[in-house]
Amino acid sequence: MSTTMQKEMWIMGRSRLTNQLGNIEEADLLKQVRPESNTAGWLLRHIAEVELLFAKNVFEKALNIKAQTIGSMARDRGQFTDLQQLLDIIQRAEDELGAAISAVDDWSExxxxxxxxxxxxxxxxxxxxxxxxxxxxxxALVIKYGEVNKSRDT
Known part of the structure; x- marks a missing residue:
């Protein structure tokens, strides 16, 4: 499969995320479906971080990324509440991973x-x-069914 086709497939798959972005409000970012589950803001940050890490570690793009949602110390404390900042890192992840995908010549490597x-x-x-x-x-489920946990320990 050509790189162009691989990228088109990635863009279509990622539309499950991008189609939601215009409807998310800052008030949604602290929603969670259960008190122990992750917030919408944390999920957005996690998606972006993992995409950036893939661009760096798998597709060898020179990037500086400090992951806050991955590893043993990663804990959702309701800290991701700036919608514009989250949208910016989601866009950065799209740009960086998209460029990395476009640069692949050999998909069997x-x-x-x-x-x-x-x-x-x-x-x-x-x-x-x-x-x-x-x-x-x-x-999508967190945004639709979630509520803000007012007793959350931050």
């Missing part, structure tokens, strides 16, 4: 990461597409 071992770049693209779509589905 193997990459090795600590997270999922050795896979082809095509397999890695499938992985990031499903990751984004999975969390975009969660985001």
């Amino acid at each position: 193997k990459v090795t990461t600590a997270e999922f071992g050795t896979i082809t770049k095509a397999e890695a693209l499938g992985r990031i597409m499903t990751h984004t779509a999975y969390h975009a589905g969660q985001l």
Whole structure:
């Protein structure tokens, strides 16, 4: 499959996220479906961080990203409440990962990461597409059914 087709497929898969962005309000960012679940703001930040890390670690784009939603210390404390800042990092992730995808010549080339071992770049693209779509589905449910937990310990 050509790089153009791979990128078109990624854009379509990512539309599960991007189609929601214009309807999200700042008041939605602290919504969660259960007190122990992640907020909408945290999910947006997480999606962007993972896409940026894929651009860096899988597609070898020179990026500086400090992940706040990944790892043993990552905890949702309701800290992601600036909608414009979140939309900006989502856009940055789209731009950086999109450029990285466009630069791939050989989709059968193997990459090795600590997270999922050795896979082809095509397999890695499938992985990031499903990751984004999975969390975009969660985001839709949080926005639709979630409530702000006023007793949240921040």
